Amino acid sequence: MQKLSASMKSSGAVEICKRLGEMSGGKVLDVGTSEGSFIKTLMKILRDYDSFIGIDISEEDLEKARSKFNDEPVEFIGMNAEKMTFDDNSFDTVCISFSIHHLEKPNKVLDEMQRVLKPGGHLIIQEMFCDDDQNEAKQTETLVHHWDAKVDSIRGVPHFETLSREQLRELVRSMKFSSIEDFESQRYVKCLFCEDMEKCGDSKNKDIIEFALREIDEILERIIDHPRFKELSQEAELLKKRVKSIGTEPASFLFFICK
Ligand SMILES: C[S@@+](CC[C@H](N)C(=O)[O-])C[C@H]1O[C@@H](n2cnc3c(N)ncnc32)[C@H](O)[C@@H]1O
16 A cells, blocks of 8 residues: 555545455455445455455446456356346355445345355445535536436436435435444545545646546447437537536445455
């Protein structure tokens, strides 16, 4: 890990990293793994682990994930998390990272995650929240994210607005675990290991702004032939104006370790 700035130190990410560093992952399942980014992070942080399986419904994302790992003990499988093909009590650790707001049936997926978790195992949930007590730049990202969800929804891809802290806590409480550790962080845990750590925390950084503007254009391209293109492109222009004037920063998130 590199030398940390005061804002990184106080973000909450270090506490999460320390706690994960005390844990043995055993056999780990990552649900909605996309390109396997959370698996990469866990491999760096967990005290030890045996193996990882990442599942996702997007074959395109899984192909990218496979290309990002070499000799590590990891397998990526195309599978709908609403109906997993794993036996009961198969995994020591089951995780879901930044994917809850992509699920059509979150309760069904969480039930499945509990079913495949061994008794006494850990269930980890990482998810951003939308509460507006975050700084303006973080609220920019939430607004862009909610617009992105709207674009995906009109093209038939499940994607919903992110939940509030309280809605997330309620969802986690509904699973009735005997112990729930609840962390909040302003910065991603993976940032602790990234060369661009400080740049990503600077909401007015030129590269970050350009990246965000490019991302909005790329999202809009997905619906170029859709009848609602004009309406969504007007919203995109307002968002781009906000990105340029206020800046953008990743929304804060909650991190739960349940047992
Ligand atoms: C934002 S991405 C995940 C990001 C990744 N976990 C990370 O931490 O960087 C959300 C993923 O959830 C996947 N997804 C949505 N519904 C799913 C389902 N029912 N079963 C499995 N994966 C699903 C999507 O295909 C998408 O790749």
